[in-house]
Amino acid sequence: MLFEQTIHDINKGEISPFYFLYGPEGFYRLEIIQALSHKLITPDNRDFNLENFEARESTAGDWIGAAKTLSFFGGIKLVVVRNLHETTLEESDQKALFDYISNPELNSCLVITASKVDRKRKFYKNLTNQPGALPCEEPHESGLVNWVKNRAKTFGYDLSSEAARKMVGQIGSKPGILAKELEKAMTYVGKENKITESVVSELVGDIKMENAFSLVEA
Missing domain, CATH: 1.10.8.60 (Helicase, Ruva Protein; domain 3)
Incomplete structure (x- = not known):
C-alpha cells in the first residue's frame, strides 16, 4: 500500500517537500499529516514551524509564501492546505503552484489535501502526476x-x-x-x-x- 510506505518513509525521516493527498479516504490523509507533524513539530517550534490553511479561505500565494518563509527555529516547516476541491484556483495561482512544486523550498513541507478530484481537468491531471501526489482511496x-x-x-x-x-x-x-x-x-x-x-x-x-x-x- 502506498499509504503504508509513505508512513514508513516519514517515520525514517525521508520527507518530501511536497505532498498532494487526494481521494475519499480521510483517515489516510489524517494519518500522513499526523505522522509529518509528529516528526517535524515540537511544542517549542509549533508556533513558528506549523501553518494551516483552508483552501477556500486563502490563496496559492499564501501557501507558497508560508512555505518560503523559513523558521527562526530551524528544522523543516510544515504547511498544510486542506480541501483544495472546495475552491477553484485562478490560472495565475495554478502556474505559481506548479512553479513552486518544480523548485520547492527544501526546508519546508507543503501538504495539500482534496477529498475528490476531477482528473479530466488539466489542473488536477497535472497535480496528481506530480512527485509527492498520493491517492487516498478506499481500500479493499x-x-x-x-x-x-x-x-x-x-x-x-x-x-x-x-x-x-x-x-x-x-x-x-x-x-x-x-x-x-x-x-x-x-x-x-x-x-x-x-x-x-x-x-x-x-x-x-x-x-x-x-x-x-x-x-x-x-
Missing part, C-alpha cells in the same frame, strides 16, 4: 487484514490472523473505524498484549450488518 478488505495486524504490532500487540479477519469482516473497508476498534481491543487486553478472535467477538459490533439494516429501514 483483503489488504486490510495485514494492515490491522501490522498496526497492532507497531503498538506492541499480537493480533491473531483469525481476530484480524473477523475484525475486518465485521467492519469492512473502513480503516478509520478499524483503528478505533483496534484501540478499544488493546485497551481491553491491557498488558496481556494478545488480541484473540474471542476478544474481537466480544468487543466489535457487526458494523457491516448494522449498515445493511439501516439501508433497508431508510
